[in-house]
Amino acid sequence: MGKTEKKELLVAALENGTVIDHIPSDKVFDVVSLLGLTHLDNPITIGANLRSRKMESKGIIKIADRYFTEEECGKLSVIAPNIVMSIIRDYEVVEKKAITLPDEVHGIVRCGNPKCITNHEPMQTVFHVVDKNAVTLRCRYCGKDVLQKDIKLL
Amino acid sequence: MDQDNRSLISLEGLGREDILSLLEKAAGFEAQPNRKILDGKVVATLFFEPSTRTRLSFETAVNRLGGRVIGFSDAATTSSSKGETLKDTIMMVSNYADLIIMRHFLEGAAKYASEVSPVPIINAGDGANQHPSQTMLDLYSMLKTQGRLDDLNIYLVGDLKYGRTVHSMLTAMRFFNPTFHFISPEELKMPSEYKEFCRINGIRFQEHSEFNEDVIADADILYMTRVQRERFTDLMEYERVKDMYILKNDMLRSTRPNLRILHPLPRVNEIAQDVDSNPKAYYFQQAKNGLYVREALICNALNLI
Numbered sequence: 215m216g217k218t219e220k221k222e223l224l225v226a227a228l229e230n231g232t233v234i235d236h237i238p239s240d241k242v243f244d245v246v247s248l249l250g251l252t253h254l255d256n257p258i259t260i261g262a263n264l265r266s267r268k269m270e271s272k273g274i275i276k277i278a279d280r281y282f283t284e285e286e287c288g289k290l291s292v293i294a295p296n297i298v299m300s301i302i303r304d305y306e307v308v309e310k311k312a313i314t315l316p317d318e319v320h321g322i323v324r325c326g327n328p329k330c331i332t333n334h335e336p337m338q339t340v341f342h343v344v345d346k347n348a349v350t351l352r353c354r355y356c357g358k359d360v361l362q363k364d365i366k367l368l
Numbered sequence: 369m370d371q372d373n374r375s376l377i378s379l380e381g382l383g384r385e386d387i388l389s390l391l392e393k394a395a396g397f398e399a400q401p402n403r404k405i406l407d408g409k410v411v412a413t414l415f416f417e418p419s420t421r422t423r424l425s426f427e428t429a430v431n432r433l434g435g436r437v438i439g440f441s442d443a444a445t446t447s448s449s450k451g452e453t454l455k456d457t458i459m460m461v462s463n464y465a466d467l468i469i470m471r472h473f474l475e476g477a478a479k480y481a482s483e484v485s486p487v488p489i490i491n492a493g494d495g496a497n498q499h500p501s502q503t504m505l506d507l508y509s510m511l512k513t514q515g516r517l518d519d520l521n522i523y524l525v526g527d528l529k530y531g532r533t534v535h536s537m538l539t540a541m542r543f544f545n546p547t548f549h550f551i552s553p554e555e556l557k558m559p560s561e562y563k564e565f566c567r568i569n570g571i572r573f574q575e576h577s578e579f580n581e582d583v584i585a586d587a588d589i590l591y592m593t594r595v596q597r598e599r600f601t602d603l604m605e606y607e608r609v610k611d612m613y614i615l616k617n618d619m620l621r622s623t624r625p626n627l628r629i630l631h632p633l634p635r636v637n638e639i640a641q642d643v644d645s646n647p648k649a650y651y652f653q654q655a656k657n658g659l660y661v662r663e664a665l666i667c668n669a670l671n672l673i
Contacts (some may be wrong), residue, residue, distance in 0.1 A: 329495050331476040335454055355476025356497055 231256070231278040231305075233300040234290070236242050241294045242273035244367060248289050248322065249282065256280050257312050268297075281349055289317040290367060315346045323351060324366045329357035339368065374669045375482035375489040378498040379536060384543035387583060388517075391508050393664035393673055394657070401660060405672050406435030412465035413439035414457070415492070416448060417473040421633065421655070422492050422501070426469050429662040442501060454485050462487045467670055487667040496532055501665055502632060503536040505658040510589055512657065513628040513650060517544040521586050525551045526593035526613050526638060530557040533591060533632045538562055538571070548573040551583065553609040554598055579612060581619045588624065590615070592651075594632045594638050618644040630654050 225235040237245055243264045245251075251258055259276040281301060290297050291313040301309040321338040332339045332355055341351035341360065349362035369593060380389070390528045411430045415423050418441060427437050438461075438556040441447050448457055454472070458481045461468055470478055471492040478491035478498070493499040511517050522541070524534045528550050538548070548566065550573060557575065566573050578582050584590060595613050600606035614637060615629065628651075631639060631651040643649050 218457055238450065327475060328476050329473070331454070331472075331474045331480050331494075333639070335480065337480060355479050357475070357494070 218287075227305075228276050228278055229305055230301045231276065231302050232281055233302060234275045234277075235272070235298045235300065236268060236294075236296055237265070237273035237275065237295050238269065239273045242275065244293050245273075245275060245297075245300045248293070248367070249286060251275070254280060258310065283318070287311070287313050289322050291315040292349065293367065294318055295347075295362070296297055315343050315349065317322075317343055318354075319343060319351060322367060323360065324368050325353045325358065326354060326360050326364050326366065327353065327356050327358040330358065332356075373382065374671055375478075375491075376500055376669055377479050377482055377489065377491045378667055379500045379503055382540075387504075387507065387540060387543065387590075389464065390504060390661075390664055390668060391511055393502070393668065394508050395512075395554040395661040396661045396673075397663040402432050404434035405667055406670070409435040409466045409602065410464060411435050411437055411467045411469060411666065413437060413441075413540060414461060414468060414470040414494075415441045416443040416473075416477070417441065417493075418442050418472050419471050419493060421427075422471060422527040425655075425658045426490075426492060426501075426662050426666075429659055429666055431491065432659070433666065435666075439469075441559070448651045454481060458485045458489075467666065467667075469649050481545075490665060490669055496530065499532055499536065501658065501662055502533055503540050504535065504665065505661040506537060506591070506630060506632070507540060508657050508661050509628070509630055509650060509654040514588055514626060517541070519545050520588045521547050521549070522589045522591060523549040523551060523584055523587040524558075524591045525556055525592070525615070527556045527599060528593070528595075529556040529565075530599055531593045533557075533627045534591065535562055537591070538565060542569040542571060546571060549583070549587070550574070551576045551579050551613070553595065553605070553612065555602070555605055555609075556595065560606075579615075581622060581673050584623055584627075585621065586624065587602060590627060590629045592629060592635075592638050594636055614638055614640060615643055616640045619648055620646055620648055623648065 239262050241265045257278040262273040263271050287299060297313045299311050300307045319341045323337055323339060323341055325332045330353060340354040344352045351360045377642040413423055413426055423441055431438050454477060462485050467488050469490045469492050472494050475495035475497040478489055478494045491498055491500055514520060528534050593616055597606055627648050628650040629648055633655055634650060
């Protein structure tokens with residue numbers, strides 16, 4: 215219990231902002247780049263390879279004074295479906311939401327089919343999400359499926 | 369969306385009635401193939417990848433309907449060899465033509481073209497992905513020779529793993545209660561996702577590795593495809609199976625009288641020459657049916673019938 219309290223204290227140490235938790239350690243910097251965090255001036259804390267009860271090793275990112283739209287959150291689900299996002303206001307967690315995949319994913323993921331038109335034209339990729347739990351994406355153009363383990367970001 | 373701008377990219381969006389209605393229109397063109405429906409229209413045939421058979425069939429269809437054809441049969445002679453994007457080529461050609469018929473080596477090219485083009489697109493093949501006019505002429509040939517599309521026993525033989533035409537046929541036939549038999553070497557078996565598709569859609573199927581007189585005794589349609597050497601990772605396996613999926617005339621002795629043999633062509637050696645004179649051989653007429661089907665698809669895309 216003592217450990218848990220300490221952890222919550224760590225999270226609550228943010229006055230206002232967003233805490234992104236339960237990121238697989240190897241995806242931490244994918245989250246940084248997907249949310250465009252390198253372009254922000256806000257104070258940001260990034261932790262990786264932390265021990266977790268739910269997963270072997272996790273990452274956590276805290277961003278002060280910044281909240282994210284549904285669309286921005288949706289992007290994250292493509293690389294890590296179990297991420298939890300906490301909204302902090304005045305040191306309190308006012309909302310905790312699990313990230314869910316949108317029905318369509320635009321311009322984030324590369325199609326794994328080397329013969330797909332999207333890998334040859336200056337155009338946006340579009341995938342239909344055919345399985346939200348297992349994260350299976352189907353390319354709108356060539357029809358090939360991309361499984362979560364094969365997802366490559368653009 | 370494809371239907372809104374009347375492009376034909378794949379058959380996936382078409383229902384039973386859409387398919388039957390297009391086939392009925394094709395029958396009308398078979399009865400009367402020469403009509404001036406496209407008078408004053410210009411149709412572009414953009415073949416980024418050569419395909420003589422498909423291009424000639426589409427161009428003949430336009431000519432017999434009184435339209436004019438512009439286009440190219442090899443991308444090496446066009447600006448795409450200078451690095452022009454597909455979008456730019458399509459935008460340029462759509463200034464000149466009322467309809468674009470395109471074949472491309474990249475998968476999804478026709479779909480993308482239909483999104484950027486102000487004129488309708490007909491997909492004449494995009495890599496290993498879709499080739500809807502081929503499937504429609506296969507269906508037309510089955511309907512014409514059997515008098516119906518419902519409840520047929522369809523035997524698919526050869527390369528069922530990479531064969532685009534056999535995959536499209538499964539999709540299009542889901543409305544017609546078929547029974548499929550998949551006959552192929554182990555390395556070229558029907559992929560599990562298509563078998564799953566059959567299960568979900570209640571399509572009966574059986575798999576066979578043997579190809580002989582007994583296996584095909586109940587066939588209404590025998591759809592032959594080519595077993596290609598380059599598809600094998602194990603060339604020993606290729607040598608072992610290459611002659612096992614060849615149709616010979618004496619295998620047809622005890623087959624049903626209504627049986628017809630189809631093949632998307634070109635054939636190499638998977639149908640022996642002595643089958644050609646058997647009245648059950650239908651592959652050359654099948655190719656001819658492509659003309660009527662394409663006349664129907666062109667007029668449908670231009671909203672002219």
